[in-house]
Amino acid sequence: MNTVSADPQLAEPYLLGWLASLGLDVDYVRAEGNTLYYLGASGEEIPVLDFAGGYGSLILGHNHPRITAYAQQLLASQTPVHAQFSRHPYANDVALALNRILQRELGTEENYSAIFANTGAEAVEAAVKHAELDRGLRLAELRTRLEENLAAARAAVAAGAGVAPEAYRLAGVDARDQAAGFEALAAAVTSRNAEQTARPPVLLTLEGGFHGKLVGSVQLTHNEGYRTPFAALATPARFIPANSPQALKNVLESERATVLDWVVDNGTVSLVEQNSPVFCAFVLEPIQGEGGIRVLSEEFAQEIQRACAEADCPVIVDEVQSGMGRSGDFLASSALGLVGDYYALAKSLGGGIAKTSVMLTRQSRYRSEFELVHSSTFAKDAFSCFISQKVLEILEADDGAAYRTVRERGAKLLGMLEAVRADFPDVVKDVRGRGLMLGLEFHDQSGSGSAAIRDSAPLLGYTVAGHLMREHRIRTFPTASAVNTLRFEPSLYLTDAEIDRLELGLRDTARLLRTHDGAGLTGTATDTGTAADA
Template sequence: MTDQPTTRDGFAEPFLLEVLASGGLDAAYVRAEGNTLYRRGEDGEEIAVLDFVGGYGSLMLGHNNPEINDRARELLDRQTPVHAQFSRHPYADELAAELNRIVQRERGDDESYYAIFANSGAEAVEAAMKHAELDRGLRLSALTEEIDAHLEEVRARVADGTATVPPRVAGSADELIADVRRRNEEQLARGPLFLTPEGAFHGKLAGSVQLTHNPGYRLPFKSLAAQARFVPRDQPGALRKIVDEERPHLLDLVVEGGRVQVVERDHPLFTAFVLEPVQGEGGIHELSAEFVAEVQEVCAEARIPVVVDEIQSGMGRTGSFLAATRLGLKGDYYTLAKSLGGGIAKSAVLLVRKPLYHGQFELAHSSTFAKDAFSCLIGLKVLEIMEADDGAVYRRAAERGERLLGMLRSVRADFPETVRDVRGRGLMLGLEFRDQSDATADPLRQVARSGFFGYFVAGHILREHRVRVFPTSSAVNTLRFEPSVYVTDEEIDRLEAALRDVCAIIRDTDGARLAPIG
């Protein structure tokens, strides 16, 4: 397949449409409710498709949730303003206050967070990156000003005879000060670095894509923004080693006992550590408690703020409002999106821990549609539903997740030569197929080597079973399952039948039924 698009169906991302068509995934849907999408057949009749993609995790409460739709109609009928920028937004403050209440409950403390609103998860990550860099820049500026003051103090004290420069240090105060400035300028010329785990995905915008491990997404745009160091998830001590190797020092001068001494000062090179408690697009990998503990310890010691990306894993999907809760992971920043919009509003938020917050950021960063009444009031309705009955939605997500996970484990047990792993938490689960790149049958081998294996599997499941699944974007051998909290046993059973069918095809045939369709 070439990377030159055709005009098969118009001008809206034609190359992507060709990719979808090659796997039989180019269905056009006309209606949606609950866990079901509808497309039209050739006779015009609706065809129901069971949806386990769930808007990539955006539909915790299902397609067109009646309570949310009723609230939306009410807001539209009363002509709620959307474009009232640069005015008071009491509904945004109410949403931020409710988010604070929930986050404080989950963290088990009274830490407060200020809110910066956005339109998408990637934009919330960009805002986190920018705010963390603003904070780093202000700290670095204060440090360099302090060092400059010390250098001038040394110059003055040597001049008035109250301090001397030891011969082993330098020939004169001016030479020493010039050498310190030169070496500090070399260090200050280094660009900032972010830290993030291997397998991370935080978006595809100019900044956030630098935190996305997949080189196909990141490397073409490497020169556009600050770079990241990717930390192995399964190597204890790897983070500390990276920080120790990369962390530079600035030089400073102090006077002790009348003698000038050269001392080292920590240079805040690292802007932030950004991580997902459960990696979504990287293949549905939950971080280990051991890895999280090392992140918290090293980042606290080195004063590196922690950004917890809950865009896909948050909003109750893993059985608690934040997936970080179970891991004991506490962030200086949190990003939330996807299900915050209830499946109809495009909404996201960055939460910044109060002691780190800088008010000037609100003028340095803005977004046209962020903080509008419609999306904020929908967000409040979403939280109301999730918090009702003492968090019944969270309990149901955990219970439904266990039911779904049990089914996936059963499939794996019956097809060990086909299924490599099953993993995840709550309603954020993945099934990883074994690599078929060296399969004996040519059709199966070609499909596996195409780079679109999971999409061809998904295409077969859609065509033959009318069940919609997708692989994760950076691990195409892993199918994701992120249905709404209202997923039923019957729907899980339908998915099981589809998975067993495709596993048998991979195990027992040449795989031709999975090959691209004409």
């Protein structure tokens, strides 16, 4: 399955060795549709059915003929890639096309401004950066207003206005200090407000979420193995259990920041409490990908919408994996009734060829200053934008036929997975997802009668993936933070025959787990454990 080189392995050699131990270190030489090819011992092409789908990047499959032909045309015409700091009408065309789709799905007329990037993690970080810039500017505006209102209150007192007794209580000034008068009150309020407005930003996200592995985005990723080694480098997030409105309410209340503002009315100076912008953003996936293909409930999505609006906490919807039609709608969040302040799109936006992503910000929150403090060398280039336009054109053609196909093919694939679960309930714990973003979770196998299966239990999904590759030439992987869950994210051109082939592989796998056949599952000659040993 591989061409062995005598050269030292310097490109992620540890990972390569680990893949080799599972039989997943395949050197692919060609790809089309849902199929990858490697060379056999005699140089012949051997097909592998790909259900990993570029971790959701291939809604149109490998090397879609219209996209590859268009890419070749763009390259042949010497389309510029490096034309930074110039006019990019093609980027605006992508933004306009995306807005037409968002406005249709969200039922809004509001526009979303576009900031382009290269990867999903970059798009997420751009959204967080923009949200923090917006928070900082709102804080500056608040501080200015507080200073202006303090000056007005001071002038009113000098002119004979009285101070409401309640103001001293709100500011925490006790009775014996009230004799010091207005300036003591002003000093206490100013100190309290300075402390509240200096609080660090609060980032909220969901348990089980995955938003990237860059310095900032990894702090939004729930998997401690990815996050903890770098915890000191960025602001930590508060993780909230999915589908727990009470936990959300508790966090919003405990993290809330308030200031005291001055009011002069009818010759009396008083204080009112108001929120200070401490919440940077709530970042979420409508369908958690790496967290185990878990769909956010419609009820909790709408509770997040309501609670965040009340707390003035913008919502960043990470549609990097679930967007671009993969769920059966362009945005998985639109089916939940969730309207984001920000969206992050990537993966299939590049049609399986271009490396591109985009962060979209609703116009009512957009800060044009962001364009002067954020940039990316390869973002917004003509090649990537033209490819993105072609992808959107294909998805939107025939009144959105692609989305209907995803729903139909997804229902067919889901039905098959449910049938496997029904026949092997002792092996398959759950099946979930939507559209062509589906997961199948195995029961924990640490109590298996097979030593080989028990030993593989902590990383069961990878062992199963190795078996499916070795015995069935099927390529799929578990999700990174839920290793007992296999993911299935093929293109919308998935055929019945390909579904049938996956079913054979999964039923074979389930049978091996049921009968504790570790040798069959791992491809080893013997298995020291038996069912009787369990």
